[in-house]
Amino acid sequence: MQAGANERCIKLAPEIRKAHSFYFGLDFPYHYSVAQAEKESFCRHNVLSRDGIGSEGFSQITYSIWKSQLDKEGITEIKSISNHAKAQAYINWIEYKQSYCKKLFEMYQRYNGGALVSKEIQRAGSCKWEDGYRMCRRKDVCVWKTANVCKQWRNACKINYEYSVKIYNLAKK
Numbered sequence: 001m002q003a004g005a006n007e008r009c010i011k012l013a014p015e016i017r018k019a020h021s022f023y024f025g026l027d028f029p030y031h032y033s034v035a036q037a038e039k040e041s042f043c044r045h046n047v048l049s050r051d052g053i054g055s056e057g058f059s060q061i062t063y064s065i066w067k068s069q070l071d072k073e074g075i076t077e078i079k080s081i082s083n084h085a086k087a088q089a090y091i092n093w094i095e096y097k098q099s100y101c102k103k104l105f106e107m108y109q110r111y112n113g114g115a116l117v118s119k120e121i122q123r124a125g126s127c128k129w130e131d132g133y134r135m136c137r138r139k140d141v142c143v144w145k146t147a148n149v150c151k152q153w154r155n156a157c158k159i160n161y162e163y164s165v166k167i168y169n170l171a172k173k
Contacts, residue, residue: 004042005038005042005044008043008058009034009035012034012037012043012045012058012085013031013034015082015085016030016034019082019086019088019090020092022089023089023090023092023093024093024096029104029171032104032167032168033059035167035169035173036108037058037059037088039163039166039167039170040058040060041057041058044058045057045084047060057078057079057084058088059084059087059091061078066087066091069094070087070090073086092111095107095108095111098115098118100118100122101118103127106118106121106127106132108163112160112164113163116136117160117161120135120136132161136157136160137157138155140153141153141156
């Protein structure tokens with residue numbers, strides 16, 4: 001799976017780079033957003049999530065949630081790779097603008113788990129990943145369910161804070 005993911009990610013990289021350069025400038029370390037696509041879908045574009053909310057594409061965008069904002073930005077669909085990359089970059093840009101510390105780990109964690117990370121960082125009084133994690137007070141969530149019975153629980157703090165670490169490690173490739 002990883003070998004195929006690496007080839008797919010290499011093919012997506014130019015579109016992801018172009019889209020992120022538009023919103024963040026030419027010096028943006030776009031390889032982290034390529035890693036984000038690998039984390040979300042192994043860089044598979046034609047994939048629908050089984051998350052129950054309709055996330056789709058290589059960056060697993062929930063179009064129904066983002067549709068109005070994306071429409072205003074001129075992104076009227078996310079089926080094409082170029083529009084999906086634009087939507088990923090735009091959502092990352094929004095999350096970055098709304099982040100408390102303007103750190104990439106915070107932006108990616110907001111993309112993954114919402115604005116709570118910014119509140120945790122603010123509560124910690126520090127822009128360090130470790131301090132935000134220490135202040136996280138989220139509950140356990142069901143990550144694997146069969147026949148409406150939860151088979152596996154995980155701590156939501158651990159899930160969200162591991163997300164940026166996984167992106168960082170994947171981006172090293």
